[in-house]
Amino acid sequence: MSQPFPARLPLVRQDVDRNAGVRADPGLIDRLRADPATRVLPIARGRALAAEQVDGSAPRLDLLPPDAIPTAETWIYLGLSTSVSSVEAPGTPLLAAVLTDAAASALQSEELRWAGLRSIAAHLDDRDAGLFTEAIAVANWHDSHRFCPRCGTATDTVQAGWVRLCPVDNVEVFPRTDPAVIVRITDDADRILLGSNALWEPNRYSLLAGFVEPGESFEAAVLRETHEESGLRVANPVYLGSQPWPFPASIMVGFGATLADDEAPHAVVPDGEEILELRWFSREQLREAFAEILLPGPSSIAHAIVADWYGSPLESAQDG
Ligand SMILES: [Zn+2]
Incomplete structure (x- = not known):
């Protein structure tokens, strides 16, 4: 970088x-x-x-x-x-x-x-x-989290709103955050891979992302999620930064990754369920696409990661 x-x-x-x-x-x-x-x-x-x-x-x-x-x-x-x-x-x-x-x-x-x-x-x-x-x-x-995970009783709010307590068995339930990795994949030509998610408008593109599974490191989640969604094997996950994303309970953990040595950019295959389309963009191609595609909104870490790669503000940025 x-x-x-x-x-x-x-x-x-x-x-x-x-x-x-x-x-x-x-x-x-x-x-x-x-x-x-x-x-x-x-x-x-x-x-x-x-x-x-x-x-x-x-x-x-x-x-x-x-x-x-x-x-x-x-x-x-x-x-x-x-x-x-x-x-x-x-x-x-x-x-x-x-x-x-x-x-x-x-x-x-x-x-x-x-x-x-x-x-x-x-x-x-x-x-x-x-x-x-x-x-x-x-x-x-x-x-x-209104009910006790052990017995199902409605819990009370204690600790000034930071703990819920079961009045029957005294189980304390603490606030939780679900980590998700979000990945900037680049190829040898420093093009960026952006995907269009099935849940979004058809012309909205962003980075690949997914929840960290139980028993998995952030780095392992980067390799697994990107392969599941794109068919590509990536390597060298490098931590970029993180941002809470309480919609409803995530923290987005940003990584950069490059294609694995034996992986070709054209081998990309969207999973067809979560990701419908995947495109490689050079900076010039992204600039030309600003008029036709929507990029992540300015509140998101995806926006910051793409802008960091792009090198200047993203003119097409939309709220959302
Ligand atoms: Zn209970």
Whole structure:
């Protein structure tokens, strides 16, 4: 690589001290809800409340005083703001409140004020991007882990929103993250391999990616996934960087890989189920294709990895 991979991916930015040491205090959430200095990020249906935008201003999250939110399904302690540029002073305690649809509508009925992380992350400042990523990742985990894995009893939220506890057998369920590898495959001519996934619009192209299986290293997942999806054998997986992708619970682990010594680029065969089409692009060919294809959106690590190879911004980048 000619330059180090960008350290500032849209969803890796943080300007919050998670302050995990205080989560064990059972009175923490109640005390912070009673403190008018606390600020609360409302979350509903995977979206956060965005501040009303003045013309031309960058989007930002709408953090409310605790008395604006009388009830929530789940409260999560996000930490202390460390940002010096935010409305709130550094040291402000921050909570997320996961709301029911009804509570969300009562709080703000205008749909446009509820924003998805993927659509606004690249436009948020570091504090808001990190806060939104943290809040949505924990909220999504709560949403899919409401019952004890051992006995099926509904679990309670403890540890300021960071653990769920079974009241019958005391099993503790911790937040989990599912790793997925995403791979930039290049050939001897430094062309990049991009594929079109069956779940996407037909002209959308991105890198090959897949979940790491149990009992498998990241590097082994790179070799297996790329072979399954393209028929190609790759070698030399090199770690590029990672980014949380809480849709609903992933972390994307980026790798570069080259074709194995005895592998020919034209041997590529899309698996026909997940990947419908695969194309090699030189930089010139990608530039010429900008008008006809869609590339990964600016919030994604795929976008950053392709742009890093391309050497300049991707003009065709679409949200998504
Ligand atoms: Zn149980």
